[in-house]
Structures are given as C-alpha cells and as structure tokens.
Amino acid sequence: MPRTEEQYKEIREKSRNLIIQTALKLFALKGYHGTSIADIAKEAGISKGLAYNYFKSKSDLIEVVLEQLGVEVNQMFAGIESISDPYEKLRLFIEGTLDSIKNDEEFWSLYFGLSLQHDVLEISKKVLGNIIEQTFGLIETLFIEIGVKDAKAEARIFGAILDGVGVHYVYDKKNYPLEKVKQQLIKKYSRDGLASLTI
Amino acid sequence: MPRTEEQYKEIREKSRNLIIQTALKLFALKGYHGTSIADIAKEAGISKGLAYNYFKSKSDLIEVVLEQLGVEVNQMFAGIESISDPYEKLRLFIEGTLDSIKNDEEFWSLYFGLSLQHDVLEISKKVLGNIIEQTFGLIETLFIEIGVKDAKAEARIFGAILDGVGVHYVYDKKNYPLEKVKQQLIKKYSRDGLASLTI
Amino acid sequence: MPRTEEQYKEIREKSRNLIIQTALKLFALKGYHGTSIADIAKEAGISKGLAYNYFKSKSDLIEVVLEQLGVEVNQMFAGIESISDPYEKLRLFIEGTLDSIKNDEEFWSLYFGLSLQHDVLEISKKVLGNIIEQTFGLIETLFIEIGVKDAKAEARIFGAILDGVGVHYVYDKKNYPLEKVKQQLIKKYSRDGLASLTI
C-alpha cells in the first residue's frame, strides 16, 4: 500500500529535522571541518545518501543549521518584547543571555565557535545578518527610550559585551566568573547605573 | 666549502619568516582549513617540502603563527605599562585596541577569526592562554587602583567589550561605527564615567 | 530502493577479496614498500578511495593479507593431522611443504620475502606467531612420539630446515636442487634415518 502524500511529508519533515539537529550537535562538538557527512549520517542513524536527498551539499546543511540557530536566538528574546519598562527589558536581556550561555553551553559553543569559523562566516552573515541587525536595532531603541546619548554606539557596546562574554565563556568555561559578571552587568545597566549616561 | 654558521642561520631565519608571514596572511584571508600548505608554498614562492623543513606539520605552523600573534599583541600594550595614571591607561588601552583593529584589519581578522576556529581553539588556548590571562590581570589591577568594586568582574566586562567590538567589526567592517564606539567607550571609562562604580 | 542486506554483503565480499588477492600478488611481486595503494587500486581496477573503504590503512591491509597467508598455511597441513603413523606424518610434512614451495612459488615468495621485511615483521609476528608456534608444537609432539631425545630442539631443527630450504629456494629458484633435497630429507626423517637419534 503506497503511503499518502501526507505521510510522505511527515516522514520528510522528521528526517530533515533529525539531520539538522544531529548536524547542529556535531558541528558544535567538533567544528564544521571536523564533522563529516558520514559522521552526521552515522550519528543520525541514516545513510549518507539520504542526507544528500535533503541537502544539496554540506555547505547547504550548515546554512540551514545556522538559520535554525537564528530562529532559536530569536525565540529566546521574543518574550522580552512584551515588557514595557526599558530597564526591566535590559535586565531580562542580560539575564536571559547569560543564563542561556550557562545552560545551553553546547548551543552557544556552536554559535560563537561556528559562526566565526572562516568558511562559515559568509554563510553566517547571510543567514544571521538580519537577525543580528534587528537585535541591535531593538537595543538601540531601548537606549533611545531611556534617553542615553548616542544610543547607537551604546547599543553596539551592549551587544559587544554580551557577545564578548559569550566568547570568553566558551573559551574557558571552567574559570569564567559568569555569575559575578552578570550581577555587575545588571547593576551597570540599571536605572542608577545608566544615570550618568542619560541626558 | 660550506657557508658559515652565520650565513645558514640568516637563510633559515629569512625563509622561516617568509613562511610564517605568508601563512599568517593566508590563514587570515581564507581560514585555517581553507589554506593548504601548497597554497602557502606557492604564495611564498617556495616548495611544499621546504615548509616541512621548517615546520613539523601544518598544526605546528599555525601554532607558531598564533605565537607570533601573541607577541604582537603584547608589544601593542607594552607602551601602556609606563603610564602611571590608571584612567589614562584605560584610555590608551581602548584607543590602542580600537585603532589597531581599524588599521591592522588583517591581523585582527586572523586573531578573532582564527583563534576561535574549532580546531585551532586548543592550540590557541595553549599558546595565547597565558597572554590573555595576564592581560585580564593587568586590567583588574587597574580597576582595583581606581577603586572599582568587584574589579574582577569589571575587568572581564572591559575585556568582553574590546573583544566583542573586535568580533563585530571583523564581522561587518563596512557598517561598523567604530569611531563613535571608541568615543563612547573613552567617555564610559573616564574618571567621570566610572564615578558611579567607585566606592 | 536500496539493495538488500544480502546484495550489499555480496558486493562487499567480492570487492574485499579482489583487493586482498591483488595486494597479495603485488606485495609478493614487488614487496611491501615497492607496492603503493595506487598500484593495487590500478591493478584491481578500482579507485584508491575504495581500498580505504575496506581497509583502514596500508598496514591494515598487509595484516589481513598475512592472516590470509596463515589460513592457507594451516589448510595445507590440515590433512596431515589425520594420519596416525608419525613417520608418515613427517614424510607428508616434508613432501607437502617442498611440493608447495615448488608449485606455489608466488605464495612462498610472499611468505618468506614479505614476513621477514622489517616493517612487516611485527605485524607478521602478531598475525602468524600463533600458527608458527602451534606448528612447532605439533612437530615436537611427533618427535616425542617417535622417541627422539630432546624433541624440542629436534623440532626446531626440522622447522629450520623447511624454512631454510624455502628461503634458499626463493633466493635462487633456478639453480636450487629442490627434488634432491626433498629425497634426502625424506630419507633423513624416515624410520631408518632417525634410528640413531631415538632411545
């Protein structure tokens, strides 16, 4: 009995996701070059051929993986939008990012370790560029709302801190004083901490 | 009649440097994996074999290149040590780093793009770990001198900013408001800017 | 639709054997170092890559080839076990070995020429050591049964003769008086010939 159109679609969706998730995991663990299609296929329990059934090439696969990454980053900050107090928003942003860095180590390891890999960079820009730009815009708006002078630069600095902390944490997880840094940042970006920067 | 010890040493020095410089350039341009020994040899105008006369393996070569990088980073900050005023030191640190990021794009592209590449990471830690740790210590001392509470976390944040800015700049050179960010950072880490953090 | 498990197994079996047989032939002909994987692939009419699909490395391949050799040596002597008269056994041993040396020149050329090659020696010991040890034990038992004093040493000498003859024959096939040596050995290890050694 042939499968229905519906069933095929479901199977495709499932296999595709399996491949993406497996790739994400292995890329994070062993890097883009350190991971072969054979590795991914084996780990996912499928054949190499099947991977090529869903993705044109390895570079196509990483593109999709990065997209997925972007989606997840977006979701992470989705909840913050609804908060109205900008200071509270900043605090949630900091807490959200740093807690996530701590809890989803693997994910961020991928994000920082992968998206900066040279061969991945161009793809990364293409896929994540928009999301990153948007996020910077969001933060800029926040600083404008708060009344910070030169909100654009301030937003860049804010972003630099979070990414810088992420990079440093991934670089040396064991010794990084993540909690202290978090508290310090929350203080820094509280109403009092920002007072001197506002008009 | 063989060349003198001196002559041989000179030849070796020259070839070795040529290889290192060429490798540095190509690694920065095309990444570690994207650059083959053949590429380096061709660009340097030597044979593949000669590269192996000077470096045991490709990974040995990258190690030396990273070391070289560390040396240059160190030199960059060497001049700052002699300044006595800690605020001035911070300013010079910021200016030094950001100006260098702008002027030695290729160098920083390598520093950020390369040392975070997955396979290079371990080597990078081994070679640059000390220098980085030292630099963090130096900054911490600075903040202690200034009287900042929780100087350790503050030093981390400071470092995160500089590296974050570097990463962002390398990620998208054309649109990055480097000058603005520099001014804002100088203000932030001036005596007035830090007032609220000190005891 | 993929091939069945069965079909795949068959294909694999066939390719694997093709590679082993080709390797055996070329190793015997040109030595281990004198034979490249490319040579084997070309002779077998397959790609270099495929050889690595079946064997982890060249040294893995030689190991399997030597194993194969061991199996064949074993089979050669399998028939002798069933004979009950120890003198008859010795005769068959001598005849079997020397006839085989004459008829399967290529095989023995490999056995003597290959297993003594320096780099192959360790692998050879690992793979063939047991079989050789067993065979010596078997011969020793034979001499004990016959009543030879110091059967251990006698077994060693017997083995040395056969291997020595093999080495010499391979060394200079054209001039070696194999038939004469065979007759002389049969006489030497007949009941009469051994009389002076028995108690």
Add this chain to the structure above:
Amino acid sequence: MPRTEEQYKEIREKSRNLIIQTALKLFALKGYHGTSIADIAKEAGISKGLAYNYFKSKSDLIEVVLEQLGVEVNQMFAGIESISDPYEKLRLFIEGTLDSIKNDEEFWSLYFGLSLQHDVLEISKKVLGNIIEQTFGLIETLFIEIGVKDAKAEARIFGAILDGVGVHYVYDKKNYPLEKVKQQLIKKYSRDGLASLTI
C-alpha cells in the same frame, strides 16, 4: 696549508667507513626503508651531502653495506679452513655460526632481515651470491670427504638449517632454545651422527 694527498685519502677512508658502519647499524635496526639518508647522516654526525659524496645513491650504499657483510661472514669462516678433520670443521662451523648469531645479534638481524627485504634482494644476490655459493661448495666438499652420499643435497640441508635457525632466532630471540639446538646439531653432525648417511 693544503693537506697532502695522503691525508685526504685517510680522511676519505675514515668518513666512508663511518657512513658504512652507521648505515649498517641503522639498516639493521630499522630496516632499509625505515632508515633515511638523513637518519644516517645525523647518527654519523655528518651532512646529508657528504653521504652523497661517497655513495651515488641510497641503493649504492646498501650494496656496499651488504658487501661489508659478506666480508665479515667470510672472515668468520676463514679460520675453519686450516682445520684438517672434516668432522671438526663441521663442528666449528655450527658452533661458529650459532655463537655468532647469539653474540652479534645486530649483525645477523641485518643479514637475515635485510638481505631478504624485497628491494634489497636483487642487490643482495649480486653482492652475496658468490660468497654463499662458495660456502655451499665448501660444505659440499666436506661432506664428500666424509663420504656422505648425495653430498650436494646434504650441503643444502646443512646450510638450510643454519640459515633457518638464524631466521627463527631473529624472529623470536627471547624464546629460542639456541643452546639446545646447538648441542643437538653438533651431535647430529658428529662422526656418530652422520654414520648412517655415509657409505
């Protein structure tokens, strides 16, 4: 002051011997392929270039090394010639060879391990063929003198034993019962032992 012709010759002789001895040692230790000219030069404390000053190629070097080996083998048996009793000669032959195998392990390791290496085989035949042939002739004469029937075959067997024992000993030095084998052989080739073979 330029050196005299005499001095030059002396230097040449010394360097040449140094290279040969070093090559002999390393070839024995690591095999022909496992030893590079660079290895030899380093071990001998000379430059690669110098090695090529004395030997046209690596294969030329091995040829000379094998020749040297032949000379030493010849010397080993030189003393035996003067003995008049053929039985005594045989005994000295056996003792001489087996003691030497034990004492000059390295040398025989080279002799058996090297001269049978595939690439070396042809050279070995060319260089050692004569000596080996001569030695077989000598032994044959001995057996004729003693009155052994089919002395040619018997000589071959005698040679096979000594070489076979050598090969086996080199193959597994630790466990080989060399002393026992020696005693057994001496007995075997004594007047009594050979009685049954003589007319």
Add this chain to the structure above:
DNA sequence: AATGAATGAGACTTCATTCAT
C-alpha cells in the same frame, strides 16, 4: 524515500637527491 558502494580530487607529509657556497 533510502542505501551504501564507489569515485576522484585534493590534502598532508616524507625523503632521495641536487647544488650553491
């Protein structure tokens, strides 16, 4: 939709040999 055998380009690496000094 799924398989895995097969390919082939290209990477790293070694090393005998040459040659300018």
Add this chain to the structure above:
DNA sequence: CATGAATGAAGTCTCATTCAT
C-alpha cells in the same frame, strides 16, 4: 672535502559527492 637549504615526485589518506538499485 663539507654543508644543509631547497626541490619535487610520490605516497598515504580523507571526504564530499554521485549513482545504481
């Protein structure tokens, strides 16, 4: 006589990708 920097061919091995079934 002596040096060692330099070459280049050749070898081992990996892996993205294809394709017959």
